[in-house]
Structures are given as structure tokens and as C-alpha cells.
Amino acid sequence: MTRNKRSLGFILFSFLVGLTLLILPLSNEVQDYNPQWLVLIAAYWGIAAPEKAGILMSWIWGLFLDVSIGTYLGIHALSLALVSYMAIILHQRLRMYPMWQQSLFIWLLAGLDKLVVLQLNNVLDTVEVQWNYWYSTFSTALLWPVVFLLLKKFRPN
Amino acid sequence: MRIIAIALISLLLMAFDYRQEHLSSVRKGLSTLVAPLQFLVNLPTILLNRSGEQLKSHSELVAENRQLTDENLILKAKAQKLNELEAQNARLKALLGSVSERREQRQIADIISVRASEFNHEVLINKGSSNHVYVGQSVIDAEGIMGQVIEVTPFSARVLLITDARHDIPVRILRNDVRAIASGTGSLTRLLLNQVPHSIDIKVNDILVSSGLAQRFPSGFNVAKVSVVRHIQGDNYAYIEAIPLARLERSGQVILLWPNGYQAEDQEVRHDKK
Numbered sequence: 001m002t003r004n005k006r007s008l009g010f011i012l013f014s015f016l017v018g019l020t021l022l023i024l025p026l027s028n029e030v031q032d033y034n035p036q037w038l039v040l041i042a043a044y045w046g047i048a049a050p051e052k053a054g055i056l057m058s059w060i061w062g063l064f065l066d067v068s069i070g071t072y073l074g075i076h077a078l079s080l081a082l083v084s085y086m087a088i089i090l091h092q093r094l095r096m097y098p099m100w101q102q103s104l105f106i107w108l109l110a111g112l113d114k115l116v117v118l119q120l121n122n123v124l125d126t127v128e129v130q131w132n133y134w135y136s137t138f139s140t141a142l143l144w145p146v147v148f149l150l151l152k153k154f155r156p157n
Numbered sequence: 158m159r160i161i162a163i164a165l166i167s168l169l170l171m172a173f174d175y176r177q178e179h180l181s182s183v184r185k186g187l188s189t190l191v192a193p194l195q196f197l198v199n200l201p202t203i204l205l206n207r208s209g210e211q212l213k214s215h216s217e218l219v220a221e222n223r224q225l226t227d228e229n230l231i232l233k234a235k236a237q238k239l240n241e242l243e244a245q246n247a248r249l250k251a252l253l254g255s256v257s258e259r260r261e262q263r264q265i266a267d268i269i270s271v272r273a274s275e276f277n278h279e280v281l282i283n284k285g286s287s288n289h290v291y292v293g294q295s296v297i298d299a300e301g302i303m304g305q306v307i308e309v310t311p312f313s314a315r316v317l318l319i320t321d322a323r324h325d326i327p328v329r330i331l332r333n334d335v336r337a338i339a340s341g342t343g344s345l346t347r348l349l350l351n352q353v354p355h356s357i358d359i360k361v362n363d364i365l366v367s368s369g370l371a372q373r374f375p376s377g378f379n380v381a382k383v384s385v386v387r388h389i390q391g392d393n394y395a396y397i398e399a400i401p402l403a404r405l406e407r408s409g410q411v412i413l414l415w416p417n418g419y420q421a422e423d424q425e426v427r428h429d430k431k
Binding site: 016019020023024025026054055056059063064066067068069070071072073074075077078081082085117120121124125126127128129133 | 159160163164166167168169170171173174175183184187188190191194195197198199202270271272273274275276277279308315322323343
């Protein structure tokens with residue numbers, strides 16, 4: 001029982017750290033490369049502990065992201081829930097993959113997240129983005145091994 | 158199965174949030190929850206600025222102080238003139254039988270976060286409903302109008318900048334009082350003037366001030382300077398760009414305006430008016 005509580009606490013904590021890193025005030029140039037931390041964390045828990053951290057968890061943290069950066073409520077929530085969903089339905093296969101293939105998959109997930117956010121925004125207001133909108137998908141994919149190993153090392157079993 | 162339910166809920170939330178129905182309280186609640194986090198992530202910046210002040214040398218401070226004293230003197234001299242002009246203006250308006258506009262109440266606030274999504278131009282300030290900040294309130298800096306408050310929590314408020322693509326502000330040309338509407342473009346250094354006929358007298362470097370129409374922004378504050386005027390053959394309207402005068406890209410201090418008849422009579426606001 002206490003073990004369950006501890007691992008849930010750790011999951012919540014990791015999401016909180018992810019959100020904090022995501023809303024750090026950075027200069028515009030650096031901001032473009034700030035990885036999508038919540039995508040990384042939602043994907044990790046989807047793959048590593050799909051029975052504990054489901055899509056609902058990602059959805060709620062997506063809502064928090066929406067209010068902290070002022071997008072319409074539900075946009076990031078939905079995109080993160082989708083990321084989580086993809087990771088969960090493919091988690092058995094993903095666990096077998098070598099690290100670089102996982103990274104490639106994370107890159108696709110990060111792209112999916114950005115695409116969903118962009119398109120949903122586009123429905124409500126017309127928005128235009130340049131190429132730099134997509135830069136962070138690459139840093140997200142590159143950072144995947146680091147996040148994976150860190151979370152794996154520190155999570156309570 | 159669950160993902161479908163969640164997608165539907167999300168879409169509903171978005172639709173309601175877009176139309177600003179029912180959800181403002183949900184949003185406000187969640188915003189209040191994340192407010193401490195926002196203070197936390199901006200703490201390093203604030204501390205860095207503070208320590209910068211601490212580490213300034215004595216001579217630097219003296220020099221700065223002297224410069225500010227000079228500036229203050231000049232501004233005071235200007236204010237004397239302004240008081241007289243205001244009184245005169247009020248008399249003349251009274252003679253004409255129109256309502257006199259007295260000066261607004263103001264209060265200074267700090268920008269605590271400039272982090273917004275890629276699509277929005279918004280900043281977060283450290284005054285909220287506990288300081289009687291309200292939605293729709295005008296926010297200016299020393300140079301001109303910055304934007305308006307769109308969301309209020311007890312101790313912070315979100316300000317939509319005039320350059321956001323969702324924002325329009327009614328303006329007039331200072332030189333000849335021609336009216337227009339300046340729309341945000343999503344670029345911090347560009348506003349577009351909509352539907353200005355070719356025949357209108359407008360030149361590069363004309364100053365645009367708020368017209369006070371629609372009663373959202375007070376009239377007469379600087380908004381932007383015209384930078385491009387182009388007459389394209391075949392277009393129905395002239396193409397006019399302007400550069401906002403407020404320093405939107407800087408973080409720092411901003412000024413909140415209350416219309417002078419504002420109801421919530423509280424000490425702080427009145428105190429700051431002096």
C-alpha cells in the first residue's frame with residue numbers, strides 16, 4: 001500500500017518537475033529548443049507503468065499547462081492524453097526496442113503533440129507558425145534517453 | 158474507449174473556453190493552483206535583478222540618482238503646465254456642455270512572467286483581484302498602451318498585448334484625428350491598420366493614439382507609430398503598418414489604469430493616485 005503511494009507520489013512529482021521546466025522563462029531563441037518535457041514524462045509513464053499513470057493523469061497535467069501558458073482549456077490536455085494513449089497501446093512493443101528506436105518514436109509523439117496543438121488552435125483562431133515551431137521535437141527526441149535513464153534510476157519499485 | 162471520452166470532454170472544454178461561458182470559474186481555480194509555480198519559476202530572474210541593484214557601486218547609484226532627480230524636475234515642470242491645461246480643458250468642455258474627463262487612477266505592477274504559448278502575446282503581472290484589477294482593464298507602460306487584462310486571479314492577472322493576433326484597438330491619427338483600427342499581427346513589432354481608404358491622409362511617422370471609442374481603452378494614449386504606407390494598385394484599401402510604442406518585448410514594470418469613476422473605493426488605489 002505504502003509502496004503504491006510512494007510510486008504515485010513520484011509520478012506526480014515527475015510531472016510537476018516537467019511542468020516547471022516547461023514554463024521556465026527563457027529567451028525566445030532558447031525557448032524554441034526547450035523540449036516538450038510533459039510529452040517525455042507522459043510517454044515514459046505510458047511505457048513503464050501503464051497501469052499506474054494512465055491517460056487521465058496526462059490529461060490533468062495538460063490542463064495545468066493550458067492555464068499556465070494561457071491556451072484554450074483542453075488543447076494541451078487533449079494532445080498529452082493522445083501521447084499517453086499512443087505510448088500505452090504500444091508499450092509492450094516499445095519496451096523491446098533499442099534506445100535509438102524509442103527516441104525515433106518519441107520524436108513522432110512530440111510531432112503529434114505539436115501538430116494537435118497547432119491544429120486545434122487553428123480551428124479557434126487562425127495561426128501561422130514558422131519552422132522554429134517544430135525545433136523542440138528534435139530536442140525532445142534527443143533528450144529521451146537521459147529522461148528514460150533518470151526516471152528509471154530514481155523511481156521507487 | 159476512455160480516450161474517446163477524454164477527447165470529447167477536451168473538445169467541449171475548448172469550445173466553452175473559446176466562447177467564455179461557464180468555464181471562467183474552472184479556469185480561475187486552476188490558474189490559482191498554478192500561480193505559486195509561476196512565481197517560483199520566475200524567482201531566479203527577480204533575484205538576479207535584485208542582486209544587480211545590491212551590487213551597484215556607490216558612484217553609479219549617485220549618478221543614477223542625480224539623473225533621476227533632473228528628470229523628475231523636468232517632469233514636475235511639465236506637470237504644472239498640464240494641471241493648468243487640464244483645468245482649462247475642463248472649463249471649456251463644461252462651456253460646451255460635454256462631460257469632462259478627469260485623470261485616471263493608476264497603480265504600478267510588475268511583470269512576473271512572459272511565458273506564453275507560441276501563438277499568444279501575453280504577460281502575467283503581480284496584481285490581481287485583491288488589488289481590484291478587473292477583466293478589460295487597460296495596461297500601459299511609460300511609452301504607450303501595452304494591452305488589456307483578460308484573466309484575473311487573486312494575486313495575478315494575465316494581460317493580452319496589443320500585438321496578439323486576436324487583439325484590435327481603435328486608434329486615431331494624432332495629427333488629423335482620422336480614425337482607424339489597429340490589429341495585432343502576432344509579431345511584437347508590427348500592427349496593421351485595417352480598411353483604411355486610399356484617400357486618407359496618413360504618412361510614415363504619424364503617431365497613433367487610442368481613440369477611446371468602444372470605451373475599453375481611455376482616449377489619448379500613445380499606441381503606435383506608422384512605419385509603412387503602401388498603396389497597392391487594385392486593392393480596395395491602403396496597406397499600413399505601425400510599430401507599437403510601448404516596449405512590449407521588455408519585462409519590467411507596467412501601469413494599470415482605473416477609470417476615474419471606478420466604484421471599488423479602496424485605500425490603496427486612492428493612495429497611489431497622488
